[in-house]
Amino acid sequence: xxxxxxxxxxxxxxxxxxxxxxxxxxxxxxxxxxxxxxxxxxxxxxxxxxxxxxxxxxxxxxxxxxxxxxxxxxxxxxxxxxxxxxxxxxxxxxxxxxxxxxxxxxxxxxxxxxxxxxxxxxxxxxxxxxxxxxxx
Amino acid sequence: xxxxxxxxxxxxxxxxxxxxxxxxxxxxxxxxxxxxxxxxxxxxxxxxxxxxxxxxxxxxxxxxxxxxxxxxxxxxxxxxxxxxxxxxxxxxxxxxxxxxxxxxxxxxxxxxxxxxxxxxxxxxxxxxxxxxxxxxxxxxxxxxxxxxxxxxxxxxxxxxxxxxxxxxxxxxxxxxxxxxxx
Numbered sequence: 001x002x003x004x005x006x007x008x009x010x011x012x013x014x015x016x017x018x019x020x021x022x023x024x025x026x027x028x029x030x031x032x033x034x035x036x037x038x039x040x041x042x043x044x045x046x047x048x049x050x051x052x053x054x055x056x057x058x059x060x061x062x063x064x065x066x067x068x069x070x071x072x073x074x075x076x077x078x079x080x081x082x083x084x085x086x087x088x089x090x091x092x093x094x095x096x097x098x099x100x101x102x103x104x105x106x107x108x109x110x111x112x113x114x115x116x117x118x119x120x121x122x123x124x125x126x127x128x129x130x131x132x133x134x135x136x
Numbered sequence: 137x138x139x140x141x142x143x144x145x146x147x148x149x150x151x152x153x154x155x156x157x158x159x160x161x162x163x164x165x166x167x168x169x170x171x172x173x174x175x176x177x178x179x180x181x182x183x184x185x186x187x188x189x190x191x192x193x194x195x196x197x198x199x200x201x202x203x204x205x206x207x208x209x210x211x212x213x214x215x216x217x218x219x220x221x222x223x224x225x226x227x228x229x230x231x232x233x234x235x236x237x238x239x240x241x242x243x244x245x246x247x248x249x250x251x252x253x254x255x256x257x258x259x260x261x262x263x264x265x266x267x268x269x270x271x272x273x274x275x276x277x278x279x280x281x282x283x284x285x286x287x288x289x290x291x292x293x294x295x296x297x298x299x300x301x302x303x304x305x306x307x308x309x310x311x312x313x314x315x316x317x318x
Binding site for chain 1 (some may be wrong): 215244
C-alpha cells in the first residue's frame, strides 16, 4: 500500500472518519446536518471530504479554514468511510490538498429530476449516519 | 418542457415586487397614474395583510430570500457549487405558499446544483427531503426507519401533489424527537 504526501495510506480504510466542512449556514441545524450538505458537485460529480478526526480540533479547523477559502467556516460533520460504502457509494483519496478525499459513485441518470431524487436518497443516508454536526 | 412553476412562481414574485416599487417610489401626478398607484397599493396591502395571517410561512419565505442572496454567486460552498437559481427560488416560494395549514414548515438548504432543498427532519432516521429546481417536477426522497425511497412528482403551482403531502405527513405526524433548525 502506498503512502500519500500527507502520510496517510492511499486506501481509505473503513474505520476512518471523514469530515465534511460546513460553509453555508443553511446546511445544518444545531442538532442535525441536512442532506443537501452531502449532495455532489455537478461538475466533478463528487463530494469533497477530509480524512480528519474530530480531535485535535485545532488541526481540524486549520484544514477546514483552508478548504473554506476565506468563507465562513461554521463547523464540520463526520461520517465513517464504512457508512459511505454501506450506503452504496465509494470514497477514495484525492490529494492534494493533504488529507483530501472524495465520495464518488453518485447516480447520474439523464433525467435531471430523477437524478436529484436518486442522489437525495443517498444524501439522506449520509446525513442520517452523520448525526449532529460539530460547530466552531 | 413547460415551466408552469417558473411562470407562477417567479412571475408572481417579480410582479409583486414591481407593484411594491410602484407604490413606494412613484411620483406620478396624472389621474390615470394616481388610479394605477391606488390599485397597486390595494394589492400590496392585501398581500401584506395576508402574510401577517401566515407568520410561519412568512418566516420561511424570508429565510428563503436570505439564503438566495447568500448563494446567488457561483462557488458559494468553496467546492464549485452553481449559484441558486432565481426560478427555483420563486418556485420554492410558490410551493411554501401552497402548503396546507397544519403542515409543518420545512427547513431550507441550498444544493450545489443550484436547486433549493426543503427538508422535514424529525430525527436522524426520519426525514423527508424535497428538491426544487427550475422545472415543474419535484424530486424527493425519504427515510423512515428502515424504509427509504425516492420519486419525482409534477407540481402545477397550486396544489401540492398528494404523494408528497402524504410523505411529509407520515414523517411529521408521529415521533417525539423532532429536530428542527432554529
